Amino acid sequence: MDQNAPKESISFGESDARRINFLDFKHSNYMNVKTRRGRLGALLTAVLALSAGVSWSTPSAMAASYHFKMSIEDTTLTLVGKQTFHTFSFNSQTPGPLIHVAEGDDVDVEVENNTTLPHTIHWHGLFQRGTWKNDGVPDITQKAIAPGESFTYHFKAEPSGTMWYHCHVNVNEHVSMRGMWGPIVIDPKDPLPIEKEVTKDYIMMFSSWVSKWGDKPGQGGIPGDVPDFFTINGKAFPDTQPLRIKKGDVIRIRLIGAGDHLHSVHIHGHDFLVFAKDGRPLANPYLADTILFGPGERYDLILRADNPGIWMVHDHIDSHTVNGKNPMGGMMTTIEYAEIPVKEQSFYTWKDKKFVPNFFYEESLKKPYGMYDNDALKGVPAP
């Protein structure tokens, strides 16, 4: 061994080590086949980085700091024009605003509770190393935020990936049927090659609703409840929006199980790479056309848009595609390719649909890091 070789010339954080190890797994084979970049290139890059003594970690001095303000409001959400649910909403919207930061950033969120009930925010998936009192669990890490009071959470954005936040007070009601959740996307310091290919990024939060309790805030969320409304980003079909893409796009869909039930999302006409689970890139990502996930879970799917058409995207638990007693509702949307003249498809139920961009946060995700409200998801103040 060369005694002159620098020792400890490189320091890897745990997450970097995990991501670099990952390059050596089968995922790179997938990338070889699909992108003709590949394992050799990735390994060469790693070797070059090692031999140059370059740290892959961004110096922590470069981490950005953010101070976001969020309020909790009594609002209502009306699904398919008639079924109203009382919600406790973050910045009056369901789901809440997007928090989009980079791995290692310092984040403060000042939360003001303008409702008549106590709440907290739990930052689901974050490590909270050294900041456990910011984990947002009432009577475990803090006193709940009383009506009219504020609380500021501080944490470091780690690990990277698709995370989410939700209330942790009476979760059986506040999370399962009052819409108290929103997305966090933490970009990795060292994205994998396939992540860099992504041209469009979407967030879908799935939740179910029990109309029996819709107008009874403070009640509900008990065994035996029967959900009868099912939403993606707080809207039931046909009030959801299509994903508008074009041939050649590489789309990333971040599925989040925000409600209380299982979902089995199927995308027609394609397969997709199940790329990450709970924010972590899988060591053995796999191709599928249907993905089952439960409450709290996140899956990132990466799909190569190579088949122009209009394609269904839906929960294959078929009873989740209803609005109350009516079929053709709930957790359904479509992928529309730009190559297909949608308005000319006389049979297409959405041929004249008014398109509302950013329904899946796709516009917000293109912006610089920060917290973004989403007008497409606003509720109305509760009476």
Ligand SMILES: [Cu+2]
């Ligand atoms: Cu709450």
